[in-house]
Amino acid sequence: MNKLAGAFGVAIVMMxxxxxxxxxxxxxxxxxxxxxxxxxxDIHIKADKDVEALLKTRSDLF
Incomplete structure (x- = not known):
């Protein structure tokens, strides 16, 4: 029993x-x-021809 406790203690110290x-x-x-x-x-906006015509004739929209 004493040898087992000593070996266990040595193993713990080594670990x-x-x-x-x-x-x-x-x-x-x-x-x-x-x-x-x-x-x-660069931002390019394409508009329909009808929308372009409307914007040219009605500049008060924006």
């Missing part, structure tokens, strides 16, 4: 020495995000 260690640390340099973005849009 605690081999536990993996995970470390999370912040980076020393700050994180930089470059946002130099140029966005261009």
């Amino acid at each position: 605690t020495g081999c536990t993996p260690r995970i470390e999370v640390a912040a980076p020393k340099e700050p994180i930089t995000i470059n946002m130099n973005v140029k966005i261009e849009h």
Whole structure:
């Protein structure tokens, strides 16, 4: 019984020495995000010929 307890104690000590260690640390340099973005849009609207004629004759609609 005494040998079993000693072997068990040694096994516990050895297993605690081999536990993996995970470390999370912040980076020393700050994180930089470059946002130099140029966005261009071209919007083309096609209208029916009847609608175009209506808009030309009735400019007070808008």
